[in-house]
Amino acid sequence: MAVATLYQHQIRKKLEMITKSACQPFVSWSGIVPSIAPVYLFKLGETSSFSERFYWSDRSNEVVYAGIGCTYVIDEEGDGPRFSIIEEKWNDFLNMTEVHGEEEKATPVLFGGFSFDPLKKKTDKWTHFSNAKFIVPTVLLSLKKDCAMITITVPSKNNQSMLEEIDRLLGLLYTKSFHPTSSLPRCVTYEEIRTDEWIHAVRQIIDGIQQGSFDKVVLAREVRLQFDGQLTPSAVLEHLCEQQPFSYLFAFEQAGSCFIGASPEQLVKKEEHTFYSTCLAGSIRRGRTSSEDESLGQVLLQDEKNLHEHRFVVEMIRQAMQDVCEDVKISPEPQLLKMRDIQHLYTPVIGKSDSRVSLLSVVERLHPTPALGGAPKEKALEMIREAEPLDRGWYAAPIGWMNAMGDGEFAVAIRSGLLQGNEAFLFAGCGVVGDSEPFSEYEETNVKLKPMLSALGVKQDER
Numbered sequence: 001m002a003v004a005t006l007y008q009h010q011i012r013k014k015l016e017m018i019t020k021s022a023c024q025p026f027v028s029w030s031g032i033v034p035s036i037a038p039v040y041l042f043k044l045g046e047t048s049s050f051s052e053r054f055y056w057s058d059r060s061n062e063v064v065y066a067g068i069g070c071t072y073v074i075d076e077e078g079d080g081p082r083f084s085i086i087e088e089k090w091n092d093f094l095n096m097t098e099v100h101g102e103e104e105k106a107t108p109v110l111f112g113g114f115s116f117d118p119l120k121k122k123t124d125k126w127t128h129f130s131n132a133k134f135i136v137p138t139v140l141l142s143l144k145k146d147c148a149m150i151t152i153t154v155p156s157k158n159n160q161s162m163l164e165e166i167d168r169l170l171g172l173l174y175t176k177s178f179h180p181t182s183s184l185p186r187c188v189t190y191e192e193i194r195t196d197e198w199i200h201a202v203r204q205i206i207d208g209i210q211q212g213s214f215d216k217v218v219l220a221r222e223v224r225l226q227f228d229g230q231l232t233p234s235a236v237l238e239h240l241c242e243q244q245p246f247s248y249l250f251a252f253e254q255a256g257s258c259f260i261g262a263s264p265e266q267l268v269k270k271e272e273h274t275f276y277s278t279c280l281a282g283s284i285r286r287g288r289t290s291s292e293d294e295s296l297g298q299v300l301l302q303d304e305k306n307l308h309e310h311r312f313v314v315e316m317i318r319q320a321m322q323d324v325c326e327d328v329k330i331s332p333e334p335q336l337l338k339m340r341d342i343q344h345l346y347t348p349v350i351g352k353s354d355s356r357v358s359l360l361s362v363v364e365r366l367h368p369t370p371a372l373g374g375a376p377k378e379k380a381l382e383m384i385r386e387a388e389p390l391d392r393g394w395y396a397a398p399i400g401w402m403n404a405m406g407d408g409e410f411a412v413a414i415r416s417g418l419l420q421g422n423e424a425f426l427f428a429g430c431g432v433v434g435d436s437e438p439f440s441e442y443e444e445t446n447v448k449l450k451p452m453l454s455a456l457g458v459k460q461d462e463r
C-alpha cells in the first residue's frame with residue numbers, strides 16, 4: 001500500500017473507532033502526517049462539499065494552519081460582549097469534546113475574527129461576516145516548525161457523510177501532486193469609492209484635531225475591482241504566500257465570500273503566561289535602490305509627524321499591557337519594519353501575566369489600537385462611524401486563532417480585501433494627525449493597497 005493511502009486508511013480506522021466509543025457529542029483526533037503545504041489543503045477546499053475554509057500563517061512562518069469544513073460555529077451578531085461570549089462558547093465546546101492525539105499538546109483550534117465596529121451599519125457585502133464569527137474546522141492541517149499534523153474534529157453521531165468527505169479529501173491530499181495555480185482573471189474595472197468624500201473627511205479631521213476635538217483618527221478608503229472571470233481565493237492566496245512571505249497571511253471563507261490579506265501587524269500573541277504585542281504606525285514607501293531605501297528609512301525614523309502618530313499607539317498599548325501584565329518591556333525607540341512595498345515604525349512589546357488573563361480579554365482591551373482607530377479611542381470611533389465613506393466589515397479588526405490551552409495569536413486584518421465572485425473590495429487607511437496633508441495621506445493609502453493589488457495581478461500604474 002502506498003504511504004499516502006496508508007495514512008488515509010489509518011486515519012479512517014482511528015476515526016471510526018473513537019467515534020463509536022465516544023461519550024461526548026464531539027471527538028477530535030490529531031496525528032503527525034508527512035509534511036505538505038497547507039495552502040494545498042486550502043486549494044482542495046475548492047473541490048469539496050465543505051463550504052468554509054480558512055488559512056493562517058504568522059510572520060515567521062512558524063505556525064501555519066489551513067482548515068476546511070466547519071464542525072462547530074460560534075456566531076455573534078449582537079453588539080453585546082462579543083469577546084467574552086466567544087471565550088465562553090469555546091470553553092463549552094471543549095467541555096463537549098473528547099480529545100485524542102498522538103501528540104501531547106494536540107488540540108482542536110478555533111479560528112475566526114471580529115468586525116471592526118459593531119455599531120456601524122452593516123452593508124450587504126459583509127452579510128456572512130458577523131460581529132464575531134469563529135469556527136472549529138472539520139479538517140485542520142497545521143505546520144509547526146516543519147512538523148505537519150492533521151486534526152479531525154467531528155460530531156460523534158450522524159457523521160457518516162462527513163467521514164466520507166474527510167476520507168476523500170485526505171486521499172486527494174496525499175495522492176495528487178500540488179500544481180500551483182498561476183493565472184487569475186484580468187481586472188477590467190478599477191473604481192475608487194467616494195474618494196472626494198474621503199479627502200473631505202481627512203480635512204474635517206485635521207480641523208477637528210487643530211480645534212482639540214481629538215488627537216488622531218485613522219481613516220480608511222475602499223476600491224472596487226471587477227475581473228473578467230471568477231476570482232479563485234486559493235490563487236490569490238498562493239500569490240500572497242509568494243509575494244508577502246513575512247506577513248501574517250489570512251483567509252476566511254464563508255458561503256462564497258473570502259476575506260483575505262497579508263498584514264504586517266500583530267495585535268497580540270499568548271504563549272503560556274507571556275503576551276506579545278506590537279506598535280505599528282508611521283509609514284513610508286520602499287526605495288527603488290538600497291541606498292534610496294536606507295535614506296527613506298532614516299527620514300521615517302526622524303519624521304516628527306510619523307513619530308507623533310506612532311507614540312499614541314505605544315502609549316495605549318503600554319497602558320493596556322500594564323493593566324494585565326506585571327513586567328512590561330517596550331523598546332525605548334521605534335525600529336523599522338520593512339515589508340515588500342512599505343516600511344513602518346515598529347515597537348515590540350512583551351509582558352508576563354498570571355494564568356487568569358485570557359487571550360481574548362487582551363484582544364478586547366487592545367482593539368482598536370490608535371493604529372486603526374485613533375485617540376482618544378471613543379471619540380475617534382465616533383468620527384470614523386460618522387465620516388468614513390465605507391463599511392470596514394472585518395478590515396482593520398482582530399483575526400486569528402486559539403487552542404484548548406488558551407494560547408493563540410491575533411493579527412490586525414489590514415492590507416486586506418473581500419473577494420466575491422468576479423469582484424474584489426480592497427481597503428486601506430492612514431493615521432491622520434494635526435499636521436497631516438490630505439494628498440500625501442491619499443498617496444500613503446495607495447502604497448498600502450499594493451500588497452492586495454499585486455496578489456490580484458493588478459499593477460497600480462497600469463490600472
Ligand SMILES: C=C(O[C@H]1C=CC=C(C(=O)O)[C@@H]1O)C(=O)O
Binds near residue numbers: 280283344396431448
Ligand atoms: C490602517 C492601515 O495601516 C495602519 C498600520 C500601520 C501604519 C499605519 C500608518 O502609518 O498610518 C496605519 O496606522 C492600513 O494599512 O490600512
